[in-house]
C-alpha cells in the first residue's frame with residue numbers, strides 16, 4: 383500500500399502533488415475530474431452533419447456562469463467613437479446569419495502524447511459541428527466606430543478563476559482587421575435554440591476556422607485596445623512551445639484531421655470493436671481550418687486508400703467521407719488522414735509540444751473481424 387501510494391497519485395484526498403510538467407505517470411484525479419466535466423463527442427456522432435447540442439464536446443475552464451438574460455448587457459468600449467451597451471434583444475434585432483461551423487479544442491489529441499502534458503486529457507474526439515446563429519461582429523464594431531489607433535479587439539467572458547496562480551477572466555483578442563471578417567459572429571443560437579448554459583448563454587463569439595479557444599463564451603465585454611493584448615489565454619497559454627522557457631508561437635487555425643465512425647460493436651470496458659467479415663462501409667468526417675479538404679485516405683494496417691468525399695456543407699464545417707472496406711478475418715488497425723488544399727497532410731506520428739496543443743496525429747482504431 384505504502385509503495386503503491388508513492389507512484390500512484392490517485393486519491394482525491396491528501397494526494398501527493400501533481401507532476402510539474404509532462405509525465406508518463408498514471409492519469410491523475412485532476413485529469414479525471416476535468417475529463418468528467420468536459421466531455422468529448424462520442425465518435426458515433428460523426429454520423430450527423432450537425433451535431434445534436436448534447437453530443438457536442440465541451441471545454442469550460444472555470445465554472446459555468448449563471449446569467450439572467452434580463453440583467454445581462456454586452457458593452458463595446460475602449461478606443462471607439464461611441465460606447466455601446468446592448469441587451470440580448472438589441473443584438474437579436476441586428477442582421478441575422480446562420481453558419482455551420484466545426485469547433486475543435488486545441489488540446490484534442492493531448493492524451494496520446496508521450497510524455498503527456500497534464501491538462502484536459504482528450505483522446506481524439508474534442509470536436510463538434512453546430513449551426514450557429516448570430517449577428518456579424520463587424521456590424522456592431524462599425525456602429526461603435528472603432529478608432530484608427532485600435533490594433534486589437536479584446537473579448538471577455540463572464541467566467542472567472544485561477545490558472546498557474548494568476549487570477550483571470552477568460553479573455554482573448556483578435557487583430558482589428560481579422561475581427562471584421564464576415565464569418566465572425568456574435569452567436570446567440572446553436573442548432574436553432576438559444577445557447578445552452580455550457581455553450582456560452584446568452585452570447586458567445588464564434589471564430590470559424592480557429593481552434594475553440596478563440597470563441598469566447600458568456601461574452602459580456604468587447605474592448606478596442608491600442609496595444610496587443612497580454613492576457614493569459616492570449617499571450618501565455620495557447621502557444622506551440624518546445625519547453626517551459628520557449629515563448630512559442632500562438633495557436634490559431636485548426637490543423638487538418640479526419641475521424642472515422644468505429645465500425646462493429648464495442649466491448650464495454652476497452653471499446654475494442656468486433657465485426658463480421660465482408661464488405662463494410664466506413665464513414666467519417668474531415669476538416670481543416672487552414673484550407674478546404676482536398677483528400678481523405680482510409681488506412682488499414684498501414685496501407686492507404688483514397689476515400690470518397692461528399693459535397694462540402696460550408697466553408698467552415700466538416701466534410702463527410704466514405705470508403706468501402708472488404709473486412710477480412712483477423713486483427714486490424716483502422717485509420718484515416720486528411721489532406722487539405724494548402725498541402726497540409728495529417729501526420730501519423732504525434733505532434734508533441736509542451737502544453738499538448740494541435741496534436742492532429744491520425745486516429746487508430748483496433749478491430750477484430752470474425
Ligand SMILES: Nc1nc2c(c(=O)[nH]1)N[C@H]1C(S)=C(S)[C@@H](COP(=O)(O)O)O[C@H]1N2
Nearest residue numbers: 440441442443487539552594595597598599
Ligand atoms: N468564456 C470562456 N470561453 C471559452 C472557454 C472558457 O473556458 N471560457 N473555453 C474555450 C475553449 S478552450 C474551447 S475549446 C471552446 C469550447 O466551446 P464549447 O464548449 O462550446 O464546445 O470554448 C472556448 N471559449
Ligand SMILES: [Mo]
Nearest residue numbers: 441487488594
Ligand atoms: Mo479548447
